[in-house]
Amino acid sequence: MKTLFLQAPSFDGFDGGAGSRYQTKREIRSFWYPTWLAQPAALVEGSRLLDAPADGLSLEASLDIAQQYDLVIIHTSSPSFPSDTRFAEHLKRRRSTILVGMVGAKVAVDPHGSLTASEAIDFVCREEFDFTCREIAQGLPFESILGLSYRLPDGGVMHNEARPILEDMDELPFVSPIYKRDLKSENYFSGYLKHPYVSIYTGRGCKSRCTFCLWPQTVGGHRYRTRSVENVLEEVKWIRDNMPEVKEIMFDDDTFTDFKPRAEEIARGLGKLGVTWSCNAKANVAYSTLKVMKDNGLRLLLVGYESGDDQILVNVKKGVRTDFARQFSADCHKLGIKVHGTFIVGLPGETRETIKQTIEYAKEINPHTIQVSLAAPYPGTTLHKQALENGWLKESKVITLVSSTGAQASALDYPHLSREEIYQSVEEFYKRFYFRPTKIWEIVREMLVSWEMMKRRLQEGVEFFRFLRAREG
Known part of the structure; x- marks a missing residue:
């Protein structure tokens, strides 16, 4: 058809x-x-x-x-x-x-x-x-x-009966030729990636058990099934040779660094291909692996820190303590690897005090950029089940994940912490992280590197302030 x-x-x-x-x-x-x-x-x-x-x-x-x-x-x-x-x-x-x-x-x-x-x-x-x-x-x-x-x-x-999970990931054809044929790479933009970029998966599934994470609990599963190293490098070479406008390749596997030897082997191949790349990582990668990746073209890691409170990390089964994350972050700074850190407010166990603690933690480990999200109980996740069982959803268990304009809404409401307080904490988080003299100077210094970066950061700044104003409204 x-x-x-x-x-x-x-x-x-x-x-x-x-x-x-x-x-x-x-x-x-x-x-x-x-x-x-x-x-x-x-x-x-x-x-x-x-x-x-x-x-x-x-x-x-x-x-x-x-x-x-x-x-x-x-x-x-x-x-x-x-x-x-x-x-x-x-x-x-x-x-x-x-x-x-x-x-x-x-x-x-x-x-x-x-x-x-x-x-x-x-x-x-x-x-x-x-x-x-x-x-x-x-x-x-x-x-x-x-x-x-x-x-x-x-x-x-x-x-009908369930379809068995795909075991041989090399059976799947490359997605990049479809990107080139049907999409416009200039339309795909992320504040922390070079533009234009391309994102691909080198495997599916994630062995971590984070209670809030969508794809592993609904489609991908908790077993990390990977493409062969040769298959991944072949697609990267295709991108390099057929999409010359692409300035960065993002490996969007839930946790690309879960299999350290494989990550290192791919990194060495990427180094030979001469491409710039980034990937998702857990905040527990050893210095030796980080160095291999950095020496072979790694520019940035996208890292889900989530919270600065260890008990909350236990509550959501994150599998990484803040002391490990601190060492990992220090290693990245030492090696010159940029980090985009993601944080979530409103997870089970959150209080006014833990929100403040997480903000201070973010300032301490100082990722290059951050993203602050509201805890989202997507159907199919453990977090959604917990929300239903514990009465954390108001309005007859209706889940409102976005507002009437499409912006993220605060869905969870705790006896000790309202959804309104959780919602407002996002703005406070952003302001206290970015509106620091050291961070402002870091951004200005980056803008002074090139006119292109100057225009990009100014445009992002305009959009960010619009976002803040819209939230206040």
Whole structure:
């Protein structure tokens, strides 16, 4: 079937892409590559990947494109599901014969509720959905496709057997040729990565058990299954040779550094290819491994510190203590590795005192840049289950993860700490971290390096202050 893989339009500036770990309109306008859609698109010959939010396409323009296809597969998330469903309904009104399905963590954990939400949704794919999508596009009978839930002619819902987890990750084709064919690299921007960048996965799954983390608990699983080193380096070489505009490659595995010898082997190969790269890492990587990576082109690590309170880290099963994180951060500073640190306020055990403690901790370890998020109890996660069991969700257990404008909303409410206090602490966190003379000078010094960096940081500053004003409003 003529197939379209679609990230549908929703809120203006909403980064809900099939590669985003939490879906929201961010402090600085940014978009992650829709990697989880690019992968099945690479398996379906003649298909197209359309990322409407990144392309700035309106609802009408997106519908004009989508109605030309026989099969439309939409990536959805808990925050975007209502608007994605409305898109499907608009599309069906235009052309009722189009087969419309959805993929993503939201439908993976609630296939029945998702299908019964609207008659416009014909099917949803559960588990890892790459080959499920391919078999649908090939026209195989629905009853023969593993990992598929679908609507029956009488209006009932059928759930087929689960699709086994993919073991040989080298079976998957490269996503970068799909990026080049269908996407515009200049549309994908992140405040801490060079522009333009490309993000790819070298494996799926994460052995960590963080209670709040979305992908491992819903789609990827807790076993880190990896592509071969040769396969990864071959795709990087393809990017280097065919996408010369790309200034940095981001390895978006949940924890790229989990297998240290493999990370070092890939790093040495990247050094020979002469590329600049970054990756996600846990704050427990040994100095020796950090040095190998830095010596072979590593520029930045994205690190989830989450909290400066050890008991909170235990509560969420982070698996790293603050003393380890302090040593790791010191090693990164010594080696000249930049760190983008992510923190979460409102996790179980949070108090006014632990929020202050985490802010001071962030200032002490001093990542180059930070991101402060509100604890988000996504359906399918342990955090969501805890929230339901303990009454941390108000309003009849309704989960509000984003506001009416697409910005992240405070969902959890504790007896000792209200959701309003948690929400306001984000602004305080940012101000106390960035509005320090040493950090301001660090940013100014970076801007003085080049006119390009000057323009970029000024633009980001304007967007950041707009974000703060919007929160106050």
